[in-house]
Amino acid sequence: MEKSVVDELVAIFGKEHVLTANEDMIAYSYDAAHAEIKPEAVVFATTTEQVSQLMKLAYRENIPVTPRGQGSGLSGGSIPLQQGIVLAMDRMTRVIEFDPSNRLITVEAGITTSDIDPIVAEANLFYPPDPGSVAFSTIGGNIAENAGGLRGLKYGVTKDYVQMMKVVLPQGDIVTLGSKCVKHVAGFNTEAIFVGSEGLLGIMTEVTLSLLPIPQHRESALAIFDSLDNAAQTVSDIIAAGVTPSTMEFMDNETINAIQNFKDCGLPRDAQAVLLIETDGEENSAKAEMAKIDEVVRSNNATEFSIAKTTEDRDKLFAGRRVALNALASVKPNLILEDATVMRSKLPEMVRGIIDIAERHQVKVGIFGHAGDGNLHPTFLLDMKDEDEKARTDEAVKELFQLAIDLDGTISGEHGIGLEKKPFLMNQIGGAGIKLLQDIKMTLDPKNLLNPGKMFDMPQQV
Amino acid sequence: MNMKISATQEAETHLLEAAKEFQKCMQCGKCRSVCPVFKEMGNELYVARGKNKLAEKLVSGELEITQRVEDAINECLNCKTCSANCPAGVSPEHVVLRLRWYITTKKGLHFFKALIFRQLLWRKWPITLGCAIVGIAQKLLFGIGPKNPVRHLFPLFGFSKRRNFPQLAIRSAQSQLPEINRSKAGQAKMRIGYFTGCAGNLIYTNTAKSVVDILTGFGYEVVIPKKQKCNGTPVLANGDYEGAKRLMEHNFELFRKYDLDAIVVSCSSCGMSLKKEIKVFIDDSPELSEFTGKVYDINEFIEQNIDIKPEHLGELDYKVTYHDPCHMVRGQGVRDQPRDLLKMIPGVDFTEMKNADTCCGSAGSYCITHYDTSIKINNHKIEDIQDAGVDMVATGCPTCVMHIADNLAQHESKEDVRFVVEILADSLRAAKTI
Structure with a gap:
């Protein structure tokens, strides 16, 4: 990077917030996806104004800018594909305003999502979306990827909680979108377009989130099945019975065995499926819902059903699920964690389809995930140094995406497209869909400098 | 010639061992939420996955050992918080240690470190004698209290005026x-x-x-055994594999x-x-x-x-909290035992402090070589101790005692820092059991 540009970056951000050494570029060349590209400089923003000045500089000098939260993304959204500048947002961590009477909190985009709950819990409120990375991802990153989590079925996902945001547009303009009001129809629903925009349309610097009261009571249970169909039928029947569990987690036989090899969590190795189910709300209603679930589970021939009586009981029931990813990670040197999602009614077909794909390509896959909202995490286990196995796994992943599309599902439930799923987006949304995305991008970022090359290519790039 | 080949082979072995660990890294970033050093530095280079990545680049040959690589590798407390929390089961501290050994094997051990680890610690008597001399000097100079004018000379040596040094033993x-x-x-x-x-x-x-x-x-x-020597921890942490091996073999x-x-x-x-x-x-x-x-x-x-019965224990009027040393809680899985011993003592008012098992930043020689960062890390510990409202911090690690006592003194905070066994012995002595 030219010295004059670096000098300008130092003038904007201060010396201690600009990195250019080779070793630092290596440290910011990757995230939780499987690609790495070194940027030419890394800057740490502490104010919205700095971000605006950076974008003006980038537009003047034609330098690509890639925003980054904590680099925990699984689709490569924060990898600087065309080098240039990485804009790290993780030093913008202030809480601007907590407004319990309107159940709102306004924070800077770099705050760690799990840091929100202790603040709002004092007013008996909570922020529901809880992606697996909740303790090490920023709220800005969560919004940019429209992150989900375990509670999607009952509480929805990140997009359901974003009220208002301050955004720096690619050419440096600062705009405030949305409103703190519950109802707001002045202009387009523009804030919605930035949720899930993967850092292509603008840089969120401040966000206002809506909050909910902490449920008074929670019931937790574990159901074990010796047939996949019985487990799947149970999921459908629970919903049909009018119950909305806050959590309904699924684990398959491969995952169960990986867990038992890793640590004895008391799961039977011959079980074909396990469901972890929670209801919450007012105590009587949470218990009544759990009673209905009890009935449904029994009528579907579960081999075991236990309801936790104490917090320790709950911890025991959840012990397996908590270590599921660790356990799968210990089977082989590497893993590819996917998030293809279908409607919950298609869950049995999806699970059987995935197992079939894995068998045909002779690859190992463990399936766990959020059964309530149809968001599964098929986790392919492999040794990436084994080129043959890597090729077979890549082929299996490709087929997995097509399977999700064929079942009217989606190639990504919560990880985003980024680099990893970019080749498959066309199959999902079609040429006209891609064209619309390109047109929107062109309107806001005519020089294609903000996180270029992610999600889709611009027409001139193809 | 043979020597040279074997040193190269040894260096390669360290890299291969490091590779066994870092290859498991999923780069998820969870270590960012727990690493005490990263919390202060805020640069990915210093977090566990960043070090894993550096190791990967050293192995692939894309990166040479530079000063910045060494600095990054030396910014690790070996507190094991990252490995205790790693979803992929990586032990990044072993990557760090292997890299330190690799670098030393490649570049040789610094003269000053070689003198300490391979001569003074090995011979032992010079250290014992040195401590006695410093111990006498401390008695003479500091014996007259914290207002001692000698403290005004501390800044000349790069120490804060309130810096608290432990009294060394005149007789070991x-x-x-x-x-x-x-x-x-x-x-x-x-x-x-x-x-x-x-x-x-x-x-x-x-x-x-x-x-x-x-x-x-x-x-x-x-x-x-009078011939016991250093167990090798400071030696291995400072990159001297050979020196540590010699000490371990001796004690074994x-x-x-x-x-x-x-x-x-x-x-x-x-x-x-x-x-x-x-x-x-x-x-x-x-x-x-x-x-x-x-x-x-x-x-x-x-x-x-030991079956300690209530009648064995005398009453102590102590308000105590407990700080978990990293190498006890994560290193050995010793968490409940010291707390149980403290709670058993009549009169002891035990309060669990917040974040009791987060590293205090001392990390053996880290608090000497990286004093400023180690104090920043320790400041969080001081806050938690002060919030606990106690008059004594119990723990089980000498460098934790040293570092926490130093920083408490710098905060003009009055809490005493002691070993659990000392407190237990006080109680047993009060009841004339021992």
């Missing part, structure tokens, strides 16, 4: 105590070897005396000569090293398994073996 514990300490309660139930650690020998001699008094008072014979051979039923340790890092790290340096054998299986942290040993 190993010279005060006999090699064989007979049971004071009849026929000895067991013959126990006591590994004092350098700090127990040369600084915290009251801890060593407490260990011996408690064990002999409850009917154990305690052997303190020495303790085996005494026909011991158990070996107790009152220092967290010595305990971890004798139980676990030694396996990296000495080839696996039935003798080694027998040895490591016999090592106990003193709190662990007392809790498991």
